[in-house]
Amino acid sequence: MNKKPNLPFWGLWxxxxxxxxxxxxxxxxxxNISRIFATLGADPHSLSYFWILPPLMGILVQPIVxxxxxxxxxxxxRRIPYLFIGATVAVLVMCxxxxxxxxxxxxxxxxxxxxxxxxxxxxxxxxxxxPFKMLVxxxxxxxxxxKAYSIQSFLCNAGSVVGFVFPFFFAWIGIQNVAExxxxxxxxxxxxxIGAAILILCVIYTTLKVKEWNPKEYEEYNGVKExxxxxxxxxxxxxxxxxxxxxxxxxxxxxxQFFCWAAFLYMWTYTTGTIAETVWTTTDVASASYQAxxxxxxxxxxxxxxxxxxxxxxxxxxKNTKLAYAVSLLLGGIGxxxxxxxxxxxxxxxxxxxxxxxxxxxxxxxFTFVTNALQGYGHxxxxxxLFNGTICIPQIAAALAGGSILSLIxxxxxxxxxxxxxxxxxxxVCVTAIRKER
Numbered sequence: 001m002n003k004k005p006n007l008p009f010w011g012l013w014x015x016x017x018x019x020x021x022x023x024x025x026x027x028x029x030x031x032n033i034s035r036i037f038a039t040l041g042a043d044p045h046s047l048s049y050f051w052i053l054p055p056l057m058g059i060l061v062q063p064i065v066x067x068x069x070x071x072x073x074x075x076x077x078r079r080i081p082y083l084f085i086g087a088t089v090a091v092l093v094m095c096x097x098x099x100x101x102x103x104x105x106x107x108x109x110x111x112x113x114x115x116x117x118x119x120x121x122x123x124x125x126x127x128x129x130x131p132f133k134m135l136v137x138x139x140x141x142x143x144x145x146x147k148a149y150s151i152q153s154f155l156c157n158a159g160s161v162v163g164f165v166f167p168f169f170f171a172w173i174g175i176q177n178v179a180e181x182x183x184x185x186x187x188x189x190x191x192x193x194i195g196a197a198i199l200i201l202c203v204i205y206t207t208l209k210v211k212e213w214n215p216k217e218y219e220e221y222n223g224v225k226e227x228x229x230x231x232x233x234x235x236x237x238x239x240x241x242x243x244x245x246x247x248x249x250x251x252x253x254x255x256x257q258f259f260c261w262a263a264f265l266y267m268w269t270y271t272t273g274t275i276a277e278t279v280w281t282t283t284d285v286a287s288a289s290y291q292a293x294x295x296x297x298x299x300x301x302x303x304x305x306x307x308x309x310x311x312x313x314x315x316x317x318x319k320n321t322k323l324a325y326a327v328s329l330l331l332g333g334i335g336x337x338x339x340x341x342x343x344x345x346x347x348x349x350x351x352x353x354x355x356x357x358x359x360x361x362x363x364x365x366x367f368t369f370v371t372n373a374l375q376g377y378g379h380x381x382x383x384x385x386l387f388n389g390t391i392c393i394p395q396i397a398a399a400l401a402g403g404s405i406l407s408l409i410x411x412x413x414x415x416x417x418x419x420x421x422x423x424x425x426x427x428x429v430c431v432t433a434i435r436k437e438r
Contacts, residue, residue, distance in 0.1 A: 018083060100114035339351050
């Protein structure tokens with residue numbers, strides 16, 4: 001196997017630039033799904049159930065995209081065709097989802113339409129997102145991989161900031177931020193429209209700038225020769241065989257992921273309701289105060305993303321990557337624990353900056369550990385698709401349990417932030433089980 005060549009900075013940048021647009025779409029979904037369905041009339045105890053669809057689509061779509069793209073060779077490459085198709089579908093759905101309450105449908109029909117659009121949106125976002133992780137795994141050598149994923153983390157967070165701020169920005173420039181009962185405000189609708197336009201432009205840029213290796217070059221640089229078995233994994237092996245032969249790092253990082261992603265699922269689900277209760281002192285989803293809390297949720301998520309960008313630049317200064325990972329998660333746990341006790345909307349910046357530290361580590365470190373451990377295994381796309389299960393399964397579990405946990409702790413959405421904090425601390429403890437391997 002020949003060593004992969006070093007890529008210039010802009011080569012690494014171009015591999016991930018489209019992620020900026022994809023993350024705008026993901027941020028709009030993350031910050032506004034609970035707000036949209038609450039506005040349509042969903043009960044707070046049912047909100048977490050709407051969050052089952054996104055990770056469920058992820059766990060179904062990403063392994064399929066990974067496996068198929070491992071076997072795909074076109075003039076555009078092996079990963080980019082899936083990126084382009086996914087982004088195109090996402091653009092169409094982003095123009096439909098926020099209009100679920102504006103089509104004259106009954107409550108039940110609007111809910112069903114919204115759920116269908118949410119399912120299609122997350123399917124397409126997952127289809128567009130996975131190729132970026134695989135492109136880095138395919139084309140970046142081990143010495144540059146941490147840098148490449150850091151660039152991807154930066155673009156991810158920059159896209160998040162833009163997507164999170166959009167509703168607040170459009171309300172600030174005068175676009176209507178309240179609407180009749182059951183209808184999503186125009187500020188949210190236009191956020192999705194503009195986000196869709198940016199998404200397709202970014203993906204077109206990546207498609208034009210990135211030239212994937214042909215099959216011969218890929219085999220030469222990734223150590224996958226024309227043999228029938230690679231590290232005990234036969235060519236054409238099914239997912240169960242791949243999981244059976246996965247390196248130990250795959251599973252140990254996955255354990256950490258379980259607690260981290262469950263925590264963030266509760267943040268996305270309950271932040272709007274939390275700050276509506278603790279800062280705006282309202283639970284009326286049709287009120288201007290609740291919609292203002294929804295806008296401010298986007299600002300807080302943007303602050304979290306900016307904190308993540310800064311922390312991502314600090315992380316490489318740690319000589320011990322496991323220590324950096326654990327410290328980041330502990331800081332995030334402290335941030336979550338502070339949220340219910342802060343009643344000033346601006347003071348909330350501090351806990352969300354701490355939460356951003358955990359987010360920075362979650363975006364970069366798991367894939368660095370796992371892709372390094374997978375070198376020489378082959379099936380990189382399939383493995384990364386399967387590894388996405390460590391992101392999706394905890395979200396599904398957390399979404400299923402969310403309503404029951406909320407009832408157990410007194411039906412105060414703010415208490416779910418304490419639950420999230422405990423989960424991140426457990427994740428930090430689990431980091432100690434990871435062993436670096438090649």
